[in-house]
Amino acid sequence: MASPRAPLPGLALAAAFLVLAALPLLLGASNYLLGLLISALILAGVALAWALLGNLGGMVSFGHAAFFGVGGYASALLAGKLGLPVLLTVPLGGLLAALASLAMLPALRLSGPYFALAILAYAQIFRILATEASSLTGGAAGLQRYPGLPTVFGLDLASRPGAYALLVALVALGCLAYAAIRRSALGLALRAIAESEDATRVVGVNSVLLKAWMLALSAFITGLFGALNAHIIGFLEPDYAFAGSWSVLPIIASVFGGYRTVLGPVGGAVVIYLFDQVVAKGLIAVGHQILLGLLLVAMVLAAPNGLLGLLERKGGARAGA
Amino acid sequence: MLALEAVTVRFGGLVALREVSFTVAQGEVLGLVGPNGAGKTTLFNAISGLIRPRGRILFEDRDITRAPLHRRARLGIGRSFQIPQPMKHLTVRENLEVAQVFGAGRRDPARLTEILEVMDLGGQADREADGALALQELKRLEIAKALATEPRLLLLDEVLAGLESGAKRAFAAKLRELHARFALTIVIVEHDIETILGLCSRAVVLDFGQVIADGAPAAVFRDPKVVASYTGAVDA
Numbered sequence: 027m028a029s030p031r032a033p034l035p036g037l038a039l040a041a042a043f044l045v046l047a048a049l050p051l052l053l054g055a056s057n058y059l060l061g062l063l064i065s066a067l068i069l070a071g072v073a074l075a076w077a078l079l080g081n082l083g084g085m086v087s088f089g090h091a092a093f094f095g096v097g098g099y100a101s102a103l104l105a106g107k108l109g110l111p112v113l114l115t116v117p118l119g120g121l122l123a124a125l126a127s128l129a130m131l132p133a134l135r136l137s138g139p140y141f142a143l144a145i146l147a148y149a150q151i152f153r154i155l156a157t158e159a160s161s162l163t164g165g166a167a168g169l170q171r172y173p174g175l176p177t178v179f180g181l182d183l184a185s186r187p188g189a190y191a192l193l194v195a196l197v198a199l200g201c202l203a204y205a206a207i208r209r210s211a212l213g214l215a216l217r218a219i220a221e222s223e224d225a226t227r228v229v230g231v232n233s234v235l236l237k238a239w240m241l242a243l244s245a246f247i248t249g250l251f252g253a254l255n256a257h258i259i260g261f262l263e264p265d266y267a268f269a270g271s272w273s274v275l276p277i278i279a280s281v282f283g284g285y286r287t288v289l290g291p292v293g294g295a296v297v298i299y300l301f302d303q304v305v306a307k308g309l310i311a312v313g314h315q316i317l318l319g320l321l322l323v324a325m326v327l328a329a330p331n332g333l334l335g336l337l338e339r340k341g342g343a344r345a346g347a
Numbered sequence: 348m349l350a351l352e353a354v355t356v357r358f359g360g361l362v363a364l365r366e367v368s369f370t371v372a373q374g375e376v377l378g379l380v381g382p383n384g385a386g387k388t389t390l391f392n393a394i395s396g397l398i399r400p401r402g403r404i405l406f407e408d409r410d411i412t413r414a415p416l417h418r419r420a421r422l423g424i425g426r427s428f429q430i431p432q433p434m435k436h437l438t439v440r441e442n443l444e445v446a447q448v449f450g451a452g453r454r455d456p457a458r459l460t461e462i463l464e465v466m467d468l469g470g471q472a473d474r475e476a477d478g479a480l481a482l483q484e485l486k487r488l489e490i491a492k493a494l495a496t497e498p499r500l501l502l503l504d505e506v507l508a509g510l511e512s513g514a515k516r517a518f519a520a521k522l523r524e525l526h527a528r529f530a531l532t533i534v535i536v537e538h539d540i541e542t543i544l545g546l547c548s549r550a551v552v553l554d555f556g557q558v559i560a561d562g563a564p565a566a567v568f569r570d571p572k573v574v575a576s577y578t579g580a581v582d583a
Contacts, residue, residue: 211444211445211448211449211454214434214437214441214444214445215445215448215449217436217437218434218435218436218437218442218445221435221436222432222433222434222435224397224416224432225428225432225433225434225492226434226445226449227415227416227417227420228395228397228416228417228420228426228428228432229420229425229445229446229449229450229492229493229495229496230417230420230421230446230449230450230451230452230496231417231445231449232415232417232418232449233417
């Protein structure tokens, strides 16, 4: 496991995101490719939030779809029905997702599979609510009439280059926040809680409170990306916004990329999303996700620490040669 | 400093502690002794907050019976575990850093360095606590973590177990040094009578969850009830 004191975050993060930000230019910036990268970055944001919770606090969540959907619906409704500016409703979507996570507080006393099962059940409640509260949410038919992303300082965020730039900036910000928390005493305690909860409580760590903060932060980030996604795609329906794939894909992305690292979930999200859409879909039109499963199994067998761990190992071997 | 009033712990039908009452004065070094299964570790768990007993526990005149584990650490109760519980994946220094920030509520790297040196862990500071340390180093880390929380009461659970006699004497001297240097009150669970005689000003003996003797160590170990509890003799 990489030490949190390793000098990774600063330069490596900056370099990685510069490369990512330059990709559209390098690839000719077609709308199709930008669309793929935008979707990959949405997934990257959720994967980062999932890994934050899994790595710091040791909570494996199968319910991030709930936060994603709540963020999307909250922002779309606040902008569409109350007329609030989208730049305000997007963070409010994140805040409402964080608020929704409070309902999970009793489950924080559970650990391992019990927490995972509790949050899986919890996610279903919100999908049902979004379907049944049809006067507010439009029910199964969903929502369509709400504003898209605005133009800010001359940059049209509703355009694909604008949305892409915004998402790159937010994912980078998320990575920096994650790295800062990870290196703090708070992050050390959270990492310790994951495997030695009594050992941390006995030295004064309020483990339940710290886990609650991490859950709320993870829910906030997920809700934020859910809100952005809602305004980028311009429609919402319960079976999409609360789809199980928003719970499962972030896990696959994080584990594939290396969930104990800061950049692993982001890299994993970009690789698996592009693989799924460009390669797998081309090979198997229906049920192409099966190839994602095979890819994940291959990665776990070949490199349990994920893509980043594999790259570090190869880099180390080359340096040592 | 510490007062136990009729502390009782039951695990289902088993009474692990029955109406245990005694006090610990500030600055005292008290030996808590008794045969295996007498309830010594259970009593530590009750005082430190790992389990909730019936009865009352007062620490510096404050009723802490219902206080959660982390709050008791912040109030000034530090403890070690019989089986060391390091914070895995963190280095030795990071273990102490977490303890200091959350337990003492402040950052003082110089004090952490002092604790590392006092506990002979200076050379291990940057090693991961899990897997890289020997058992005796892990036991010293247990004490070092507790010290980093700046406790006034230190509960030590069999920290000398497994040491040969010379090392045991040296470790007992180290505990005397800690007692004076950090102005501690210490309650120590220990089986070795010579250690208790040399280290403690008082001994409390538990047997089957009850206090059967309390007083100066030399007198306590001559008490027929204590002798019987260790030898298995039955009162006539």
